[in-house]
Amino acid sequence: MxxxxxxxxxxxxxxxxxxxxxxxxxxxxxxxxxxxxxxxxxxxxxxxxxxxxxxxxxxxxxxxxxxxxxxxxxxxxxxxxxxxxxxxxxxxxxxxxxxxxxxxxxxxxxxxxxxxxxxxxxxxxxxLFEVVNERVLTSIHALSTSFSALTALKPAWTPQRGGAWEIKPPPAAVASLADASAAATTTDEPVPPVEGAEAQSLVEGELDAAAEDKVNGVVAPKAATADVERPGDAFNPLLFRALQATAARTTMEAMQDGQGAQGA
CATH class of the missing domain: 3.10.450.580 (Mediator complex, subunit Med6)
Structure with a gap:
């Protein structure tokens, strides 16, 4: 046996x-x-x-x-x-x-x-086998978790708009600190005015972009969405530059009209 x-x-x-x-x-x-x-x-x-x-x-x-x-x-x-x-x-x-x-x-x-x-x-x-095996399993788990998170945030691609990764808003605590830091920065460092040819080119570029979006059927986001994402009292440097450029262009056109009237 x-x-x-x-x-x-x-x-x-x-x-x-x-x-x-x-x-x-x-x-x-x-x-x-x-x-x-x-x-x-x-x-x-x-x-x-x-x-x-x-x-x-x-x-x-x-x-x-x-x-x-x-x-x-x-x-x-x-x-x-x-x-x-x-x-x-x-x-x-x-x-x-x-x-x-x-x-x-x-x-x-x-x-x-x-x-x-x-x-x-x-x-x-x-x-040694157990140590290497445990390290490899830990690395694979980290990679799998990362790929799952990236797949969940993968943007939808279209021929007209392409694709863009969605940026999620930060947590409330981090957002409050970021807003406080941005407010302090904008208060201490004023935005320099835009004048002359730079102001005119900026306005023309914004008008061309708006016209192109209108032709392509792109709808601008509503003001309510902007209010939700950014507080109403927060400083917007892009809007400030656009308004400043519009005011400068209006002043230049008024001066040109006045000079034309005097010459006539």
């Missing part, structure tokens, strides 16, 4: 383990690597089939425990699965990295996984 397949390994990446009773015996924190490895042996991340469990069982009957035993040196004599505390390049208080590895010789061991103890809490470190 064929042997049954081994069950798949259980992913404990979502698990956090802590033993307050053990920490009370060490003064509330782990002080040495030996304490960290012994603390780790009580967690569900520890494999009871490892060489560490076998060595601890032997020392319990032969030596009365692991006190005074160099566990790292003893594990080098064995082959198989083992756990060891990895040295840190920059030692930190109450932080220990524990590696799970497969030893094939005294000088050759392959790392299979990693765990870390931080402030008495034991976690399983994620693999």
């Amino acid at each position: 064929a042997a049954s397949a081994a069950p798949p390994p259980v992913n404990l990446g979502h698990l956090q383990w802590r033993s307050p009773e053990y920490l009370l015996t060490t003064g509330g924190a782990l002080q040495t690597a030996e304490q960290a490895l012994d603390y780790f042996s009580y967690s569900p991340f520890f494999d009871k089939r490892s060489n560490n469990a076998t060595l601890r069982m032997q020392m319990m009957f032969a030596n009365g425990g692991m006190h005074g035993v160099d566990e790292e040196r003893e594990l080098r004599r064995l082959t198989g699965l083992e756990f060891a505390v990895s040295p840190l390049s920059r030692p930190q208080d109450d932080l220990f990295i524990i590696v799970k590895r497969q030893r094939s010789s005294p000088d050759d061991a392959t790392v299979l996984g990693a765990f870390y103890i931080l402030n008495g809490n034991v976690y399983q470190a994620p693999s």
Whole structure:
């Protein structure tokens, strides 16, 4: 009869383990690597089939425990699965990295996984695949959300008018700040008057644009819509320039008519 397949390994990446009773015996924190490895042996991340469990069982009957035993040196004599505390390049208080590895010789061991103890809490470190997979999923979600928002605001294109992106009004708080800033700017910096040929060209350009819109059947927006989008007491520099240009042109025409009457 064929042997049954081994069950798949259980992913404990979502698990956090802590033993307050053990920490009370060490003064509330782990002080040495030996304490960290012994603390780790009580967690569900520890494999009871490892060489560490076998060595601890032997020392319990032969030596009365692991006190005074160099566990790292003893594990080098064995082959198989083992756990060891990895040295840190920059030692930190109450932080220990524990590696799970497969030893094939005294000088050759392959790392299979990693765990870390931080402030008495034991976690399983994620693999490189899990980290990259999570980052890719986060990026894809951000792109999908952005494309959905852009699709909702996509303008309707027509051969006559083309297309233009709709600019939504800002929130009330931002709009009030923007209006206050615009009012301060327009109050401190008056718009210079437009005179002479520039005023005449501006008026002619506005008249030509209005005539073209009328020919194309374009209806100008109603005043009620403008009042809703912009407060009535807000300063409109374009309207101010247009009125100033119209007044300048009327003055020039009146002066020309007066000179013509005097010459006649």
